[in-house]
Amino acid sequence: xxxxxxxxxxxxxxxxxxxxxxxxxxxxxxxxxxxxxxxxxxxxxxxxxxxxxxxxxxxxxxxxxxxxxxxxxxxxxxxxxxxxxxxxxxxxxxxxxxxxxxxxxxxxxxxxxxxxxxxxxxxxxxxxxxxxxxxxxxxxxxxxxxxxxxxxxxxxxxxxxxxx
Amino acid sequence: xxxxxxxxxxxxxxxxxxxxxxxxxxxxxxxxxxxxxxxxxxxxxxxxxxxxxxxxxxxxxxxxxxxxxxxxxxxxxxxxxxxxxxxxxxxxxxxxxxxxxxxxxxxxxx
Numbered sequence: 001x002x003x004x005x006x007x008x009x010x011x012x013x014x015x016x017x018x019x020x021x022x023x024x025x026x027x028x029x030x031x032x033x034x035x036x037x038x039x040x041x042x043x044x045x046x047x048x049x050x051x052x053x054x055x056x057x058x059x060x061x062x063x064x065x066x067x068x069x070x071x072x073x074x075x076x077x078x079x080x081x082x083x084x085x086x087x088x089x090x091x092x093x094x095x096x097x098x099x100x101x102x103x104x105x106x107x108x109x110x111x112x113x114x115x116x117x118x119x120x121x122x123x124x125x126x127x128x129x130x131x132x133x134x135x136x137x138x139x140x141x142x143x144x145x146x147x148x149x150x151x152x153x154x155x156x157x158x159x160x161x162x163x164x
Numbered sequence: 165x166x167x168x169x170x171x172x173x174x175x176x177x178x179x180x181x182x183x184x185x186x187x188x189x190x191x192x193x194x195x196x197x198x199x200x201x202x203x204x205x206x207x208x209x210x211x212x213x214x215x216x217x218x219x220x221x222x223x224x225x226x227x228x229x230x231x232x233x234x235x236x237x238x239x240x241x242x243x244x245x246x247x248x249x250x251x252x253x254x255x256x257x258x259x260x261x262x263x264x265x266x267x268x269x270x271x272x273x274x
Contacts, residue, residue: 003166007174014178014201018185023194030197037178037204041232044171044215049232053207056236061200061243068193068247072254079191081263086188093184101176104209105169108216112165117215118226126226127233138237145241149248 003043010036023069023079031062045115048123171212178205192250192260196243203239207232 013032020026034057041050080086118126127135178201185198214228254260 001166001170003170007170011174011177011181014181017197018181018188018194018201023191026194026197030200033201034204037208040171040174040208041211044166044211046211046215046229046232049207049211049229049236052233052236056240057200057204061240064243064247065193065196068250071251072193072260078261079189079194081188081190089184089187092187093180093182095180096183097176097180100179101173104172104176108168108172110167110169112167113216115166115215116218118222118229122222123226123229126223126230130223130226131230131234134234138234141241142237145244149244152245152248153251155252 003040006036006039006043010040021079024066027062027065027069030065031058034058034062045117048120166216168212168216171208175205175209175212178202178208190261190263192253192262193247195262196246196250199246200239200243203235207235210235 010033013029013036017026017029017033020029035054038050038053038058041047041053081089182198182200182202182205185201186195187198189195189198210228210232212228214225214232219225250260257264
């Protein structure tokens with residue numbers, strides 16, 4: 001099945017993204033994982049969400065992450081924690097997977113269902129009709145995040161002027 | 165026809181990988197990668213539920229996809245702010261190692 005292929009690609013590249021010791025490789029595997037997730041959305045019949053995911057994540061967010069990795073390059077700093085904490089993290093991660101997967105699979109069962117999602121026209125009507133106020137608030141949130149990010153990144157190091 | 169169990173399984177795997185990535189990394193930007201995977205799992209769960217259940221009410225039928233779009237937007241805003249904070253941290257300390265000693269008195273004495 002198509003979803004199995006795309007899902008395996010997503011899960012495999014996600015695993016490499018969180019385990020790779022090269023910071024740039026991890027970011028590039030994140031690109032593959034997020035693109036695979038967009039493919040999952042397409043297979044599930046949510047074309048609009050899939051394309052927005054491709055546009056926003058692969059186009060914008062990953063480029064930002066790559067820029068941040070380039071700008072904060074400092075040699076010799078280890079990127080992974082010690083083996084004890086890695087083991088504990090793997091335990092917590094595996095526990096999350098088992099609990100979440102168990103709960104979801106117990107709720108859904110193994111049967112196949114028909115994909116019965118809304119059309120893109122209905123989604124657009126939902127965004128600009130039922131959900132129009134959250135949608136407008138989100139534009140305000142994005143503007144606020146942009147201004148706040150510029151303000152934070154421009155702050156001189158060592159606190160405000162006069163303190164140092 | 166699709167088995168909803170498969171997307172749910174992928175949701176669980178991605179959430180576990182995201183939690184592992186957040187906990188097992190020292191580099192601040194790589195912690196963000198774990199957060200991205202966790203948010204992706206949340207979006208996939210919303211889309212799967214929205215696409216495999218039938219609802220007659222149009223607001224309920226579209227809510228899965230619309231909420232995923234909202235999650236993606238909020239995640240973009242969150243990443244912008246987090247990266248700005250990480251850049252400020254790097255300019256103040258010269259590294260983004262989350263396990264380094266963050267005692268401000270020691271930093272001032274250096």
